[in-house]
Amino acid sequence: MMRALPRFAEWRRDALRTNLWAVPTLEVVAVIALFVGTYALDRAAYNGDLSLPSFVISGNPDAARQILTAIAAAVITVVGVVFSITIVTLTLASTQFGPRMLRNFIRDRGTQFTLGTFVATFVYAILALVSISPSSHGDFVPHLSITVTLGLVVLDLAVLIFFIHHIAKSIQLPEVIASIAGDLSKAIGAQVVSAGHDYFRERGLSPRELSSRMAESGGVITATKSGYLQFVNYDTLVDIGTRRSAVIRLLHRPGHFVVEGHPLATVLPAESVPDVTRSLERTHVIGPHRTLTQDLAFAIDQLVEIAIRALSPAVNDTFTAITCIDWLGDSLCKMGLRWNPTIVHRDGGGYIRVITAELSWNRFVQRAFEKIRQASRGMPAVMIRQLDALAKIKDCVTTDEQRQVLYDQAAMILRASLESVPEPADRADVQLSYDAVVRERDR
Numbered sequence: 001m002m003r004a005l006p007r008f009a010e011w012r013r014d015a016l017r018t019n020l021w022a023v024p025t026l027e028v029v030a031v032i033a034l035f036v037g038t039y040a041l042d043r044a045a046y047n048g049d050l051s052l053p054s055f056v057i058s059g060n061p062d063a064a065r066q067i068l069t070a071i072a073a074a075v076i077t078v079v080g081v082v083f084s085i086t087i088v089t090l091t092l093a094s095t096q097f098g099p100r101m102l103r104n105f106i107r108d109r110g111t112q113f114t115l116g117t118f119v120a121t122f123v124y125a126i127l128a129l130v131s132i133s134p135s136s137h138g139d140f141v142p143h144l145s146i147t148v149t150l151g152l153v154v155l156d157l158a159v160l161i162f163f164i165h166h167i168a169k170s171i172q173l174p175e176v177i178a179s180i181a182g183d184l185s186k187a188i189g190a191q192v193v194s195a196g197h198d199y200f201r202e203r204g205l206s207p208r209e210l211s212s213r214m215a216e217s218g219g220v221i222t223a224t225k226s227g228y229l230q231f232v233n234y235d236t237l238v239d240i241g242t243r244r245s246a247v248i249r250l251l252h253r254p255g256h257f258v259v260e261g262h263p264l265a266t267v268l269p270a271e272s273v274p275d276v277t278r279s280l281e282r283t284h285v286i287g288p289h290r291t292l293t294q295d296l297a298f299a300i301d302q303l304v305e306i307a308i309r310a311l312s313p314a315v316n317d318t319f320t321a322i323t324c325i326d327w328l329g330d331s332l333c334k335m336g337l338r339w340n341p342t343i344v345h346r347d348g349g350g351y352i353r354v355i356t357a358e359l360s361w362n363r364f365v366q367r368a369f370e371k372i373r374q375a376s377r378g379m380p381a382v383m384i385r386q387l388d389a390l391a392k393i394k395d396c397v398t399t400d401e402q403r404q405v406l407y408d409q410a411a412m413i414l415r416a417s418l419e420s421v422p423e424p425a426d427r428a429d430v431q432l433s434y435d436a437v438v439r440e441r442d443r
Contacts, residue, residue, distance in 0.1 A: 018107050018291075024116030031120040031152075035127045035145060042142040046135070057147045061132050061139040064146055068129040071153055072122055078160065079118040086111070086167060093171045096315070098305045103289065104179065108170060114163040121152040173320055177306060181327035184299035187292050188334050203350040207343065210247050210268065210352060218249070219270030221277050223286070226260040229253070231285040231293055234354055238345050240279045241353030246272040248280075249355040255295035256357075258286055296335075297359055300367050303328050311375040311382065321372065322385045328368045329389030335364060336396040362405045365393075369409045377420040380430055383413050387433035394437060403441070410437040 016022050044050045059067075094102050105111065128145040169175055205213070229252050241248050247268045252258055264284070267276050290298045303324045310320035345354040369386060376382035390406045390413075397403055417430040 017109075018103060020106060020112060020115060023109070023112035024119050027113075027116035027120040028123050031124040032127070034148070035124055038145045038148050039127075039131060039142060042131075042144050043140075045144070046140055052144055055147070056143050057150065058143050059141065059146075061141050064132055064141045064143075065129060067146060068125050068132075068149060071149055072125040072129065075118055075122045075125065075153070075156060078156070079115070079122070082118075082160070082163065083115065089167065089171060093176075096173070096309065097176055098302070098309060104176070105170070108166075110163065110166040110170070114159050114166075117159045118156055121149070121156050124152060125149050173306075174323060177303065177320075177323050177327055180299055180302050180306075181331055183292055184296065184303075184331045185334060187294075187296050187299065188331065188338065190293075202346070204352055207352060207355055210355065211249060214247070214249050214266045214268050217270060218266040218268045219273035220263050221265045221267060221273060221280055222261050223258045223264040224260065224281060225258075225286055227258060227286040227288055228290045229256050229258050229284060230287045230289075230291045230295075232356075233283040234345050234356070236279075236283045238347055238353045240276060240283070242347040244272045244275050246276060247352055247355065248276060250357045253295075253357040253359060254293070255290050255297050255359075297364065297367055300328065300331070300364065303331075304368065304371050307372050308375040311372070311379065318379060318381055321376065321382050325372065325382070325385045325389050329392050332365065332368060332389075332393045333396040335361070336393055336398070336402060361402055365405050365409060369413075373409075373413055373416060377416055378422075380417060380421050380423075380426040383417050383421075383430050384433045386413055387430070387437055391433070391437045394440070407438055407441060410434055 041050070041052075045052045090102055090105050093105075124145075128142050128149055131140070131142050131145065133140050170179075232250065232254060237248055237250075240246075249266045249268075251263050251265055258264060265276075265280065267273050292298050307321040307324035309315060310317035310324070343356055343358055344352045345356070347353050369390075372382070373386065376386070387410055390410050394403055394406050397406070411434075414430060414434045417427055421427050421430065
């Protein structure tokens with residue numbers, strides 16, 4: 001069984017990453033600490049306790065105020081202009097990628113670092129500006145802090161150039177698709193359960209027997225709020241079930257939309273419902289959107305959304321759809337080789353405490369191919385690429401049941417080509433790709 005505590009920490013890190021304030025806040029705290037240090041050195045130099053290097057800028061208080069005021073105004077202006085352009089660019093990009101893609105751009109570390117660097121420079125310049133003050137033996141001017149401010153401006157210029165390159169690269173469609181596929185690949189690797197994690201002891205009733213008893217006499221726990229189920233802490237659920245000698249069957253998996261007042265889980269025995277209900281909220285995170293931590297179907301849906309948008313009559317971008325199909329095939333190959341989800345979670349004694357609602361391999365394949373197939377009627381190039389992807393996935397799966405799902409998808413694509421492709425030569429090309437998928441089955 002996978003340990004849920006690290007997964008919860010991973011979900012928390014992903015939630016913190018999906019905002020534009022965490023990294024800038026850290027950078028602002030860092031420059032405040034930097035200013036405290038440079039201010040102390042400036043005070044020591046002002047009191048004659050040390051001498052500053054020759055490269056440190058010197059000048060009178062009025063010149064220092066003008067320099068710092070100009071830097072602060074310029075930096076905050078650049079922040080406003082650059083990020084206004086960025087928002088416009090991302091808004092236009094979302095019309096092609098889909099509105100859910102904007103969240104991927106918000107998660108981007110380059111964008112967060114750039115925003116934080118400019119804001120941190122502005123804060124440092126303001127701190128240096130307000131530190132200029134009259135004193136007993138002449139006005140205090142933080143010469144070292146002013147020099148550091150100019151150094152931060154030079155750093156800002158380098159970051160600005162990096163950001164322009166980065167944003168121009170990140171909104172290119174192949175980069176977006178590859179980024180989503182990369183996130184999916186990481187999520188697949190995180191959810192793989194190797195055979196070494198299997199229990200040596202299995203006690204008590206089987207999952208089928210427990211599910212049957214729950215249907216007859218189990219108690220129902222209802223959802224207390226509506227939204228998308230983002231994360232389930234299975235370890236805590238196992239502890240809850242163990243303490244109360246209960247079995248909890250989850251009716252929803254991460255990615256499902258939960259409706260307040262509707263069934264969320266069933267519990268056996270039914271007498272445990274009040275105690276389990278009080279603890280269940282600690283194990284379920286429900287929010288306004290889906291996340292990728294435990295919801296692999298979310299990344300597949302993102303790639304499919306880009307593909308069907310590209311295949312719409314308004315866009316008619318066949319090559320983008322083909323790119324999505326290539327990455328979907330790659331992801332399903334990895335899943336076919338390594339996919340082994342945990343359906344039941346047992347306690348230390350080997351008894352089942354949690355039965356999950358997992359998405360099957362069949363549903364992954366259907367989600368990846370069916371909507372694209374429906375949108376690609378009359379497009380032999382897309383059909384051929386789907387069949388090529390199915391042929392590659394077939395080499396990665398290990399069971400006849402998995403292969404049969406692929407054969408079924410190939411048969412549906414072939415029928416769609418026969419019904420929608422008018423050119424006999426194009427239909428013949430589709431037939432050749434179909435034959436490559438089913439050749440092993442026929443042999």
